[in-house]
Amino acid sequence: MPEYKAPLRDMRFVMDEVFDFAAGYQALGLQDVEPDLVNAILEEGAKFAGEVLAPLNRIGDEEGCHIENGVVTTPKGFKEAYQQYVENGWGSITGPTEYGGQGLPASLGLVISEMVASANYAWSMYPGLSHGCAAAIRAHGTQAQKDLYLSKLTPGDWTGTMCLTEPHCGTDLGLIKTRAVPEADGTYRITGTKIFISCGEHDMAENIVHLVLAKLPDAPAGTKGISLFIVPKFLPDANGEVGERNSLAxxxxxxxxxIKGSATCVMNFEGATGFLIGEINKGLNCMFTMMNHARLGTGMQGLCHGEASYQSAVAYxxxxxxxxxxxxxxxxxxPADPIIVHPDVRRMLLTMKAFNEGNRALSYYTAQLLDKAHYSSDEAERADAENQLAFLTPICKAFMTETGLEVTSHGVQVFGGHGFIREWGQEQQMRDCRIALLYEGTNGIQALDLLGRKVLGSQGKMLMAFTRQVHQFCKANEAHPTLGGYVKKLAQLNGQWGELTTKIGMKAMQxxxxxGAASVDYLMFSGYVTLAFFWLKMALVAQQQLDAGTSEADFYQTKLATQEFYFKRLLPRAQAHVEALEAGADCLMQLTAEQF
Amino acid sequence: MPEYKAPLRDMRFVMDEVFDFAAGYQALGLQDVEPDLVNAILEEGAKFAGEVLAPLNRIGDEEGCHIENGVVTTPKGFKEAYQQYVENGWGSITGPTEYGGQGLPASLGLVISEMVASANYAWSMYPGLSHGCAAAIRAHGTQAQKDLYLSKLTPGDWTGTMCLTEPHCGTDLGLIKTRAVPEADGTYRITGTKIFISCGEHDMAENIVHLVLAKLPDAPAGTKGISLFIVPKFLPDANGEVGERNSLAxxxxxxxxxIKGSATCVMNFEGATGFLIGEINKGLNCMFTMMNHARLGTGMQGLCHGEASYQSAVAYxxxxxxxxxxxxxxxxxxPADPIIVHPDVRRMLLTMKAFNEGNRALSYYTAQLLDKAHYSSDEAERADAENQLAFLTPICKAFMTETGLEVTSHGVQVFGGHGFIREWGQEQQMRDCRIALLYEGTNGIQALDLLGRKVLGSQGKMLMAFTRQVHQFCKANEAHPTLGGYVKKLAQLNGQWGELTTKIGMKAMQxxxxxGAASVDYLMFSGYVTLAFFWLKMALVAQQQLDAGTSEADFYQTKLATQEFYFKRLLPRAQAHVEALEAGADCLMQLTAEQF
Known part of the structure; x- marks a missing residue:
């Protein structure tokens, strides 16, 4: 069974040639992020992912996590790999320098996390959740909270979680029952049960910092009455080191x-000591500032499993x-031909390749927006980046995971019957990927977020900011000698995107x-058009290189062939989504619940 | 977690109202298959499936099978359920009366097997494989072989297997290495390794009859040199009872x-005693006579998991x-609304419902063809049934499993995060279903069979026999006051089916x-059109009942609403398949193997 190797050439193509990350860093004043540094990080990251994490991926699935008396044991090797990760500074590359981080931009962090997560997604969740927790404290904590917790979370000595879901509510957090009772000393007693807490308990770090959503006794009903609390497994002592055990288990x-190597925990808080973070009753806002980043990370999961699945499939x-x-x-x-000679095997491999590489371009573009939103000195540029992020995040989360699942299923299919057998590893990619369509907001919720909140909620402005960019690209390239036909196709779909939106908006007023009836098909349509845009961007670069007589003709021809495949064999699906959503709500709503 | 209940009303709708099974039995001279008998069988079958088999489905998945010293233990309760199945005569309902079978028609057997397999697919494979083995012996065995083996296989005292695949070959059976060396007594010594042998070893019956493909020492190369052998686990003694242990393990x-409750075995034959069945070097033909039936059964797997998944999803x-x-x-x-109020949840449920019920209609229609092919006294009717079976079988196998997998994935999605948790049972349906796209010939192989062998191989005749039927249906109903618009849509697609085929045929001559480049998309297009045809047949019946003032208005309105949903929201995908396949082979074949 082949193990994951970071596809550095493909990654560099997108980073260097399509989006020119280096120029981006210069423009944002990040002169320290020099090409040599970036090179070294990518090379070493690829080595760590391929040599340390990838070999643990099957073990993690076979062993899973175990619990005895509230103590969770992670699969063999996970703890040691985590120690190495912390010691080598991988956890802190994008962390704040004042707390021991390396202060590198989010775009570079995302590329590294792609490698880490492709090698071993379940393992990657332990540091991944920590990053989310640290980011929340950084954004909303007091100085003292930041000093205390970020100095531990940033290097990875402690890990963190986010505790939102309860047995009776996931999407609908307004229904949560966990209570926070204020104490005289300014702390709170937290009582309640949280479920689906990724990495809620484990043996990899000396302390775990839980961020817990709870309601004060007098809180308003619904989402306006939710507050956020820091609830550490061990209460920090006077020196900020691990102290007394908190009342949670x-x-x-x-x-x-x-994702069996990742412990998904039921966490019981029984009068645990908690510390308010942010304002009372504004807990959901605090959580949601993290959501975009977490959702982009979940979108990456589709790419990660897709890439690992593709590498195995093409080798097989x-x-x-x-x-x-x-x-x-x-x-x-x-005695026979290798199955890669068969057109249908190639159809599956090219489908995998086209989604993976298109999704990579989409996500790296989005990562560059994270840099701009964070570092730009130009307010308008920052605002534009924030808006684009808000618009693209649900597309990344849902489209990349839907297509990622399809990719991993093709990866199983290429193996024939062997794809179903655990030792080959292909079926694990599909099982691991399946969760990504569910957590961090189901894909149905993403679709409502895109169409309802973002697109219609901005009276179309967020959509237009993106389609304008696509329009300008099409205008600039419509006369391209070889790609012009595809540019026209993109322009037509881009125009249709706007018209479609107007139509839905009109109907929604009634x-x-x-x-809700249009949302998922609308999101999928949006994803197909967005990927078409990024595939054409990649194809233009490839064509330029070929025209200039590159020495890597095979590489660039493959990009052109994959773009052609995408337009001819995958993009037609966009129209099926249009037809489906134009059917409207009536054909969904006419039955009573009992008639189903 | 709700357990499977056979959807008798839906089943009866298709059996009685859409295809009139009873009239079919009359016409075929099967007067014994009386409505009362059918009723009793369906009611009792539903009880057995729901009460005995369904409760073992999760246990089977959790426990799996175990092997120690070559002895395979099936999950707790499987053996006892099998005993009950045999004692109650479920295994023998379609078996030949001369060997203790009840001689009931295949169509009724298929309905019962839908119940059994929906309740517990892994368990259903043990009797399922036996039926295939018995059918092969019935079709190709000598009288002595039939007398000996069918008297044991028919009631289910012994079970059977089919041993085709080897480590280096699955699809390409011409490559098999298992050897059969003739002995002076007319038997053969069978030596070789077979893999992926479903139910190859277990503790449920006293003997297991393996049908093994092997090559004689002087056999011609490739598929023309393959012979078929009966290789029992225990050699029958002089009385036909279990005797000496054979050299296989x-x-x-x-x-x-x-499908963890089903033991998938590596079988080692080490000079085992085998008995030739059928002619030397004609073994593959013997196997292929069973293929249509086995492939239809595998297609049913898509429906079975889809139905079980739907029942849970709608309850949730x-x-x-x-x-x-x-x-x-x-x-x-x-505190909140049930999620069935949300349009997107309904979209998922209706997608599940539309595929399940469409697939049920397709498969029951096909089962009726099995009856005609077997019982009709009219040679032309038999030949037509055989031709339609040949044409529809790859569609059943591949389309029903592709859509079945989609259905089970929606079933997971409806549950949100809980869909990923084993105890809810939804993720098991998806995992169990995944194999159906792979075994009994991958769906890629089905597509080549449909387009290459069946459609183009018959110069379009097999297609035209079916599209003519659709055409006549459309002609007869194009003026229907409420369904006429849908009839026109079907007529248009039906015409396109023929044109498309001609185009591909022309290109294929070059x-x-x-x-291969068109095949899978062609099959999927064919499946969508075929289901549109059957959905309209169902809608016509439902409309008639409503027009006649039925007391079951809810039931029939739901059929109409589901047909409308299918046409408006699923059928548009057919066009995406057309566009994709019209892209042709070049965009698949231009890359070298290394460029991938």
Missing amino acids: CGSIEHKMG ARDRLQMRALSGPAFPDK NRDEV | CGSIEHKMG ARDRLQMRALSGPAFPDK NRDEV
């Missing part, structure tokens, strides 16, 4: 379809001998159900 | 993504309270790769 861990397809090419034997001296 | 069992969607309806609270007295 992991009650059980879930048995899941996948070159190696496995079975049947002859339809056009006659390709290797008459062998009936709000029209938004 | 299960070496290991596979660890799989799903009615029960789970989360968020308010977009159009305002539906149940203001509850380049055989065009067949």
Whole structure:
């Protein structure tokens, strides 16, 4: 079974040639992020991911996590890998320098996290959740809270979680029952049960910092009455080191379809000491500032499993001998031809490749927006980046995970019956990927966020900011000698995007159900058009390199062939989504609940 | 977690109202298959499936099978359920009366097997494989072989397997290495390793009859040199009872993504005694006579998991309270609305429903063809049934499993995060279903079979026999007051089906790769059109009942609403498949294997 190797050439193509990360860093005043540094980080990151984390991926799935008396044991090797990760400074690359971080930009962090998570997604969740927790404290904590917790979370000595979901509510957090009772000393007693807490308990770090949503006794009903609390597993002592055990415990861990190396915990808080973070009753806002980043990370999961699945599939397809090419034997001296000669195997591999590489371009573009939103000295540029992020995040989360699941299913299919057997590793990618369509807001919720909150909620402005960019790109390239036809196709779809939105908006004024009836198909349409845009950007670069007589003709021809495949064989699906959503709400709403 | 209940009303709708099974039995001279008998069988079958088998489905997944010293233990309760199944005569309902079977028609057997397999697919494979083995012996065995083996296999005292695949070949059986050396007594010594042998070893029956493909020492190369052998685990003694142990053993069992209650065995034959069945070097033909039936059974797997998944999903969607309806609270007295009020949840449920019920109609229609092919006294009717079966089988196998997998994935999604948790059972349906796209010939192979062998191989005749039927249906109903618009849509797609085929056929004359490049999208297009045809047939019946003032208005309105949903929201995908396949082979074949 081949193990994951970071596709550095493909990554560098997007970073250097399509989006010119280096120029971006210069423009944002990040002169310290020099090419040599970036090189070194990518090379070392690839090594760590491929050599340390990838070999633990199957072990993590086979062993899973175990709980005994509230103590959770992670799979063999996970703890040691985490120590190495912390010691080598991987956890802190984007962390604040004042707390021991390296202060590198989010775009670089995302590329590294792609490697880490592709090698071993379940493992990557432990540091991944910590980053989210640290970011929340950084954004909303008091100076004292920041000093205390970020100095531990940034290097990775402690890990963190986010405790939102309860047995009776996931999407609908207004229903939470966990209570926070104020004490005279300014702390709170937290009591309640949280479920689906990723990395809620484990043996990898000396302390775990839980961020817990809870309600004060006199809080208003619904989401306006939710506050956020820091609830550490061990209460820090006077020196800020691990002190007394807090009144909280992991009650059980879930048995899941996948990501088995990641402990999914039921956390019981029994009068645990908590510290308010941010304002009372503004807890959901605090959480939501983290959401975009977490959702982008979940979108990456689709790419990560997709890439790992593709690498195995293409190796298998070159190696496995079975049947002859339809056009006659390709290797008459062998007992059969490698299955990569068969058109349908190629269709599956190209589908995988086209989604993976398109999704990579989309996510790296989005990561550059994170840099701009954070570092730009130009307020308008920052605001534009924030708006684009708000618009693209639900697309990244849902489209990248839907297509990621499709990719991993093709990866199973390329292996034939062996794809179903655990030792080959392909079925694990599909099982692990399946969760990404569910958590961090189901894809249905993402679709409502995109169409309802972002697009219609901004009276179309967020959409237009993006389609304008696509329009300008199309205008500039419509006469391209070889790609012009594809540019016209993109321009047509881009125009349709706007018209479609107007139509839905009109209908939604009569009936709000029209938004929910259109939303998922609208999101998928948006994803297909967005990827078409990024595929054309990549194709233009590839064509330029070929025109200039590159020495890497094979590499760039493959980009052009994959872009052609995307336009001819995948993009037609966009129209099916249009037709489906134009059917409107009536055909969904006419049945009573009992008639189903 | 709700357990499977056979959807008798839906089943009866298709059996009685859409295809009139009873009239079919009359016409075929099966007067014994009386409505009362059918009723009793369906009611009792539903009870057995729901009460005995369904409760073992999760246990089977959790426990799996175990092997120690070549002895395979099935999950707790499997053996006892099998005994009950045999004692109650469920295994023998379609078996030949001369060997203790009840001689009932295949169509009724298929309905019962839908119940059994929906309740517990992994368990259903043990009797399922036996049926295939018995059918092969019935079709190709000598009288002595039939007398000996069918008297044991028919009631289910012994079970059977089919041993085709080897480590280096699955699709490409011409490569098999298992050897059969003739002995002076007319038997053969069978030596070789077979993999992926479903139910190859277990503790449920006293003997296991393996049908093994092997090559004689002087056999011609490739598929023309393969013979078929009966290789029992225990050699029958002089009385036909279990005697000496044969030289074969299960070496290991596979660890799989799903269907864990079914033992998937590596079988080692070490000079085992085998008995030739059928002619020397004609073994593959013997196997292929079983293929249509086995492939239809695998297609059913898509429906079975889809139905079980739907039943859970709809119960959960009615029960789970989360968020308010977009159009305002539906149940203001509850803390939130049940999620079935949300349009996107309905979109998922209706997608599940539309595929399940469409697939059920397709498969029951096909089952009726099995009856005709077997019982009709009219040679032309038999030949037509055989031709339609040949044409529809790859569509059933591949389209029903592709859509079945989609259905189970929606079933997971409806549950939100809980869908990923094993105890809810939804993720098991998806894992169990995934194999159906792979075994009994991957869906890619089905697509080549449909387009290459069946459609183009018959110069379009097999397609035209079916499209003519659709055409006549459209002609007869184009003026229907409420369904006429849908009839026109079907007529248009039906015409396009023929044109598309001609185009591909022309291209394929220049380049055989065009067949492989178009095949899967062609099959999916064919499936969408076929289901549109059956959905309209169902809608016509429902409309008639409503027009006649039925007392079951809810039931029939739901059929109409689901047909409308299918046409408006799923059928548009057919066009995306057309566009994709019209892209042709070049965009798949231009890259070298190394460029991937």
